[in-house]
Amino acid sequence: xxxxxxxxxxxxxxxxxxxxxxxxxxxxxxxxxxxxxxxxxxxxxxxxxxxxxxxxxxxxxxxxxxxxxxxxxxxxxxxxxxxxxxxxxxxxxxxxxxxxxxxxxxxxxxxxxxxxxxxxxxxxxxxxxxxxxxxxxxxxxxxxxxxxxxxxxxxxxxxxxxxxxxxxxxxxxxxxxxxxxxxxxxxxxxxxxxxxxxxxxxxxxxxxxxxxxxxxxxxx
Numbered sequence: 001x002x003x004x005x006x007x008x009x010x011x012x013x014x015x016x017x018x019x020x021x022x023x024x025x026x027x028x029x030x031x032x033x034x035x036x037x038x039x040x041x042x043x044x045x046x047x048x049x050x051x052x053x054x055x056x057x058x059x060x061x062x063x064x065x066x067x068x069x070x071x072x073x074x075x076x077x078x079x080x081x082x083x084x085x086x087x088x089x090x091x092x093x094x095x096x097x098x099x100x101x102x103x104x105x106x107x108x109x110x111x112x113x114x115x116x117x118x119x120x121x122x123x124x125x126x127x128x129x130x131x132x133x134x135x136x137x138x139x140x141x142x143x144x145x146x147x148x149x150x151x152x153x154x155x156x157x158x159x160x161x162x163x164x165x166x167x168x169x170x171x172x173x174x175x176x177x178x179x180x181x182x183x184x185x186x187x188x189x190x191x192x193x194x195x196x197x198x199x200x201x202x203x204x205x206x207x208x209x210x211x212x213x214x215x216x217x218x219x220x
Contacts, residue, residue: 012161014081018163025043025044025144037195038075041079042082045090046101047076047080047084047089047092048088048092050076051076051089051092051093051095051096052071052095052096054069054072054076054096054099054100055092055095055096055098055099056099057069057139058099058100058101060061061143062201066101069100070100072100073096073097073100073102073105074219077093077105080093085112085116086088086107086116086120087113087114087116087119087120087121087125088113088116088118088121088122089122090109090110090113090116091109091110091113091120091121091122092111092119093113094106094107094109094110094113094125094128094129095125095128095132097109098128098132099148101137103132103135104136106132107136109128110125110126110128110129110132111129112127114129114169123173123177126169126173127170127173127182127183127209128171129166129169129185130166130167130169130170130189130190131163131186131189132184133163133190133193134163134166134167134186134193135189136191136198137159137163137193137195137197139197140159141159141196141197142211151197155201156197158165159192159197160197161195163190163194163197164194165167166190166202167187167190167194168189170183170186170190171187171188174187181218183212183213184215184217185214185218186215188211188212188213188214188215188218189208189211190211191207191208191210191211192207192211194211195207195208196212
């Protein structure tokens with residue numbers, strides 16, 4: 001204010017407000033950073049940048065690197081302050097786990113993101129969560145088939161509930177926003193997985209017919 005009073009004809013008075021990183025936010029908190037990989041993180045932006053960096057680095061031909069990234073993710077996930085775990089940051093967390101192929105951890109992060117009260121999760125996280133539920137259910141079903149083991153009734157019902165919720169969310173996206181090729185294909189994917197765990201051949205055929213319809217719409 002004093003500078004403005006003395007030198008109002010220049011822009012010097014606004015220098016501290018107008019210059020610097022436009023994305024930086026000074027946040028309330030303890031003032032203590034979290035140690036991670038030899039550095040300390042103090043802001044939400046630093047955590048987001050690190051998660052995005054990790055998501056870009058996995059290499060299918062470099063298991064050692066992926067293992068190292070996995071350990072970094074475990075450390076980073078454990079030290080994330082509760083007050084920063086909003087839908088947007090949880091989406092970043094899910095994306096990083098997804099790129100590492102750690103689907104259980106990705107599902108947990110996306111699940112938390114899409115139900116977060118701040119509603120900052122991306123629509124993409126809903127789509128990825130639905131796809132991951134399908135992949136996990138399919139994997140468990142084929143493993144049980146290979147071992148010639150019967151699915152526990154409680155586990156089957158849990159899988160069906162997950163898939164049905166995924167289908168409801170995708171249908172909501174189609175109805176409220178846009179019926180895209182990817183969302184229609186994902187709905188087909190959900191019903192294809194439901195056909196695997198269906199209670200009897202008649203129910204399985206019903207689910208496959210729904211899957212066929214959505215795949216056809218996606219194709220068109």
